[in-house]
Amino acid sequence: MRGHKTGGRQVGTPNKVTSELREAAQAYCADALKELARLAKHAKSEAARVAACRELLDRGYGRAPQGIALAGERDNAVTVNIVRWSDAEKETVLSSTQEAA
Secondary structure, eight states: OTTOOOSSSOTTOOOHHHHHHHHHHHTTHHHHHHHHHHHHHHOSSHHHHHHHHHHHHHHHHOOOOOEEEEEOGGGOEEEEEOOOOOHHHHHHHHHHHHHHO
16 A cells, blocks of 8 residues: 555654764864854855854854745735755655645
């Protein structure tokens, strides 16, 4: 039966490898943030400084939402949020669209 899950982790069960990898990476976070701050101030390349600043801001405040304002019916504002999908999400949408056709 297509789409029926028959094995693997139960829904909501964390991936042990992913959590171990995340914990190992978090051990370097303080040093990585210090390096980003150093690059933001002292990198020779302006592109490197901008990239370091962007990374620091993204981590400190979260990524800025991406939206497009369009004129709607009777001049009501319409907001469209652009979402970045993972490859798995794209595949799911494409396969469900093809099945519907």
